[in-house]
Amino acid sequence: MRNSASFRRDRMKKGIYVLPNLFTTANLFCGFYSAIASMKGMYEIAAVTILIAVVLDSLDGRIARITHTTSKFGGEYDSLCDLVTFGVAPAILAYNWSLLAYGKLGWLAAFLFVVCGALRLARFNVQIGVIDSRFFNGLPIPGGAAVLATGVILFYYLGGEGRFPSWSIMIGMVAIALFMVSSIKYYSFKDLNFFSRKPFMSFVVIVLVLVIVVANPEIMLFTFAFGYSLSGPAWALFKLGRRLLVEFRARKSQCPDHPL
Numbered sequence: 405m406r407n408s409a410s411f412r413r414d415r416m417k418k419g420i421y422v423l424p425n426l427f428t429t430a431n432l433f434c435g436f437y438s439a440i441a442s443m444k445g446m447y448e449i450a451a452v453t454i455l456i457a458v459v460l461d462s463l464d465g466r467i468a469r470i471t472h473t474t475s476k477f478g479g480e481y482d483s484l485c486d487l488v489t490f491g492v493a494p495a496i497l498a499y500n501w502s503l504l505a506y507g508k509l510g511w512l513a514a515f516l517f518v519v520c521g522a523l524r525l526a527r528f529n530v531q532i533g534v535i536d537s538r539f540f541n542g543l544p545i546p547g548g549a550a551v552l553a554t555g556v557i558l559f560y561y562l563g564g565e566g567r568f569p570s571w572s573i574m575i576g577m578v579a580i581a582l583f584m585v586s587s588i589k590y591y592s593f594k595d596l597n598f599f600s601r602k603p604f605m606s607f608v609v610i611v612l613v614l615v616i617v618v619a620n621p622e623i624m625l626f627t628f629a630f631g632y633s634l635s636g637p638a639w640a641l642f643k644l645g646r647r648l649l650v651e652f653r654a655r656k657s658q659c660p661d662h663p664l
Contacts, residue, residue, distance in 0.1 A: 455557075544592075
């Protein structure tokens with residue numbers, strides 16, 4: 405009887421699934437190109453490339469599930485590519501575009517973004533099958549990268565030129581990094597099945613959203629990305645407030661004559 409190591413070697417000899425890993429490789433290419441563009445001062449192009457990578461990253465996993473070509477290799481490869489594309493590339497973009505003006509503090513903020521992104525990916529990998537797949541534990545790293553990329557695009561759309569040295573960018577980078585390693589829950593959208601029947605109004609809503617985005621993509625993409633990054637903390641605060649309200653009402657019902 406063959407041992408487990410021999411069995412794993414035989415499985416690797418069969419090769420890897422090409423289609424989903426091609427999308428993952430295209431994701432990595434976008435991240436590498438974005439880093440090169442940032443170093444050349446082409447910040448808007450670098451930001452657009454990151455957004456293209458976000459789309460590719462959302463497709464590779466879905467394609468693998470639809471075609472039944474998921475694999476442990478694909479999952480590990482996807483995480484490594486995500487670290488480059490949504491961790492290193494956005495940090496390089498932010499540093500060259502804004503944080504360079506702040507010296508050591510600038511590159512430390514960029515490094516914090518990278519290391520928190522790496523920790524977020526590592527935690528996600530070990531929690532697969534443990535936590536509810538409908539929610540992410542912490543802001544997903546593509547979401548964090550999308551906030552920065554759409555912010556850069558919005559800056560140039562509003563007439564900005566060259567670099568943008570601002571403390572708001574540094575504060576935003578640190579906040580996003582902390583959101584990624586937090587335990588705040590974010591909706592994953594993984595339970596949305598576009599191949600099943602949906603109510604008619606659901607289709608109408610999707611079309612309306614697409615029309616709104618296409619009408620003014622620079623503003624709306626930033627609005628959606630920034631709104632999603634705040635959705636987790638907002639929902640956590642809402643649940644906290646509701647729990648405190650329930651506890652307050654329970655105490656008041658037990659002691660109705662107690663002064664407020």
